[in-house]
Amino acid sequence: MKFTFDRESMIKEISIAQEIISEKSPSTVLSNILIIAENNIVTIKATDNKLKFTTRLPVDIQEEGSTTIYCDKFMSILSSLPSGDIEFIKQDLGVLIKPVSKKIVFTLKTLASDSFPNINSTENVPLFEFPSKDFKEMIKETIFAVSVESKRTFMTGVYFVKENDKLIMVGTDGKRLSYIAKDAFNVPDFSPAIVPTKILSCILKHAPDEGNIEIGVIDSSIFVKFGNVEFYSNLFSGQYPNWHRVIPENLTSSFMVNKSDFESALKRTTIMVDKSISKIVFKITPGMMKLISPETKDGTAEEEIPCRYDGADLTMAFNYNYVIDPLKVINSENVVFEFNTEDASDGEEVSILKAIIMRSEPASDYIHVIMPMSY
Numbered sequence: 001m002k003f004t005f006d007r008e009s010m011i012k013e014i015s016i017a018q019e020i021i022s023e024k025s026p027s028t029v030l031s032n033i034l035i036i037a038e039n040n041i042v043t044i045k046a047t048d049n050k051l052k053f054t055t056r057l058p059v060d061i062q063e064e065g066s067t068t069i070y071c072d073k074f075m076s077i078l079s080s081l082p083s084g085d086i087e088f089i090k091q092d093l094g095v096l097i098k099p100v101s102k103k104i105v106f107t108l109k110t111l112a113s114d115s116f117p118n119i120n121s122t123e124n125v126p127l128f129e130f131p132s133k134d135f136k137e138m139i140k141e142t143i144f145a146v147s148v149e150s151k152r153t154f155m156t157g158v159y160f161v162k163e164n165d166k167l168i169m170v171g172t173d174g175k176r177l178s179y180i181a182k183d184a185f186n187v188p189d190f191s192p193a194i195v196p197t198k199i200l201s202c203i204l205k206h207a208p209d210e211g212n213i214e215i216g217v218i219d220s221s222i223f224v225k226f227g228n229v230e231f232y233s234n235l236f237s238g239q240y241p242n243w244h245r246v247i248p249e250n251l252t253s254s255f256m257v258n259k260s261d262f263e264s265a266l267k268r269t270t271i272m273v274d275k276s277i278s279k280i281v282f283k284i285t286p287g288m289m290k291l292i293s294p295e296t297k298d299g300t301a302e303e304e305i306p307c308r309y310d311g312a313d314l315t316m317a318f319n320y321n322y323v324i325d326p327l328k329v330i331n332s333e334n335v336v337f338e339f340n341t342e343d344a345s346d347g348e349e350v351s352i353l354k355a356i357i358m359r360s361e362p363a364s365d366y367i368h369v370i371m372p373m374s375y
Contacts, residue, residue, distance in 0.1 A: 001065025001090035003037045004100065005057065007083055012057045014075050016206060016229070017046035020053045021071055026031055026324045032068035034116040035088075035288050037061050051118040051198050052232040060281075065090055066113040076105045114125065115369070122223045122230050126188070127214035130167065131224060132207050134182045140202045141329045141366050142171035145178040146197060147358025157194040160217070162187055170243045176322045177246050177369040189219040194240055199224065199233040247369055248355045251338040255284055255309035256361055259335045265303045269293045272301040280320040281375050285313050314341065316352050317375035323358070326368035332360035 017033050034045040040061050046053045067090050074097075078086070081099050089096040094109040144179070147155040167184035170177065199222065207213055207226050216223040217235075224231045258322040270280060272293040283290040289307035294298050316339075327335065338357040358368040 001035055001094075002063040002088065003042060003059045003061040004085050004087050005042065005059040007078060007081055007086050007099075011075070013044055013057055014071065014078065016055065016069055016202070017044060017053060018075055019050060019205075020046040020051055021203060022048040023363050029068060029115050030117070031070055031072070031076070032111055032116065033071045034066065034068050034113055034119075036066040036113070037088075038064045045116070047117055047119055049117060050196070050234045051202075051236045053202075054119060054121070054230040054232075056228045057174045067095065068113055068116050069095060069108050069110055073108060077108065089110070089322060117164050120221075120223075120232055122214070122216065122225050122232070123245075125216040125218060125223050127216040127223065127225060128187050129212040129214055130184070130187065132211055132213045133209050135213055136204050136207055136209070138167070138169040138180050138182060139204045141180045141326075142169045142178045143197055143200055143204070144325045144329075145171035145173060145368070147173035149173075152238075154194050154236045154240060157196050157236045158200060159192065159240050159243065160222075161192040162189055162194050163351045170240075172241060172246070175319070175371050176242070177243060178326065178366070179243065179247060179369070180366040182365060186284055187303060191219075192240070193222055194236040194238065195222055196233055196236060199231050202231060242261050246355065247367070248338075248340070248357060250341055251357060252336045253341050255289070255307050255311075255335055256334050256336045257289055257305060259327065259330065259333060261305045262335060263324075265291050265305050266320060266324060266327075269303050270324075271300055272296065273320060278319045278321055279317050279373055279375075280323070281315065281317045283313075283315050284309055284311075286310050296311055311341070314352065315375055316356070317373040318370055319373060322370045326358055329341055330360045330366070330368075331359075332362065332364070334361040335359070336361045336363075 037042040042057045044055050077097055082102060085100040087098050094107050097106040098104055108311060121236050139293040142158050162184055165185050166181040167187055169180045170179050203224055220235050222233050222235055267292045274296045279294055281292040286309055287313045288304055290302055290304045292302040336359050339352050341352060352372050355369050355371055358370060
């Protein structure tokens with residue numbers, strides 16, 4: 001086995017493989033990448049046994065073959081070498097890695113390629129095309145809302161489904177929910193899927209902003225393909241929460257704030273928030289919102305910003321993280337909070353009923369649902 005490759009091109013592919021491989025791999029071979037050289041193409045495969053990655057790179061092959069090498073060490077070697085062409089030569093005791101233009105030689109030990117786990121190809125998988133930009137937007141606007149509690153594994157993934165010519169993603173941890181829907185008129189039906197965030201993070205980071213990507217959901221697996229890259233992941237099993245019931249309907253009250261003013265005020269007032277509680281209080285009156293950090297041993301903070309609202313005075317409290325996180329992905333000048341209120345006597349504050357919707361203004365295909373805290 002012998003081939004010559006471009007250092008920069010190889011580094012780009014190996015960096016993705018590094019993200020896939022688990023740092024605490026129970027098997028030595030899972031710390032390796034599989035390298036197959038044939039027909040002037042090097043195929044590189046990596047896996048943690050749940051998420052699988054395949055990429056292909058054109059190279060100059062003098063002798064075909066396959067082997068596995070330790071991924072992190074290979075990356076360290078490549079990073080230390082000068083730019084240009086590098087030779088990869090398999091010998092009995094390992095592989096020689098040396099730049100063509102310099103007298104530098106590394107010998108890296110190998111493991112037999114037949115000990116590497118099988119990685120399915122997308123070759124026989126029915127894939128559908130979807131705009132890469134839209135798919136990345138859907139990931140970005142839901143992935144942060146999933147649970148981090150490993151006891152409820154199915155809630156650590158993003159729910160992915162097609163309903164009524166819409167492609168939908170939902171993320172929730174039981175206290176908040178992010179929902180986004182995109183038109184999908186030409187997308188075939190598929191079984192609802194709970195997708196692990198690891199593959200979604202890889203797609204968000206590496207998929208292009210232009211053009212289409214290819215997606216396939218079959219049984220307990222999801223396949224994603226773009227350019228020379230293929231990802232394949234197991235799906236989570238379990239009964240996903242009934243998210244339709246979480247999204248409130250027929251909301252009659254709302255207020256609107258400028259996003260920039262709101263973000264700046266939140267950043268300042270949350271300096272004084274007790275991080276073990278993370279509560280921030282909103283006092284809403286016609287034309288004005290006051291943000292208040294409840295008093296702690298260190299003190300308190302409050303700030304007023306303009307607010308478009310013409311109802312009765314009201315107070316609401318939230319975990320401020322549940323407000324800041326969606327603000328990061330809402331791309332509009334203004335932000336709207338929608339809710340229902342209980343009736344109140346003249347001169348008294350009204351109280352909020354159940355969940356609140358947070359969205360951009362003008363409205364888009366994304367909403368964030370938050371459960372208020374007691375204040």
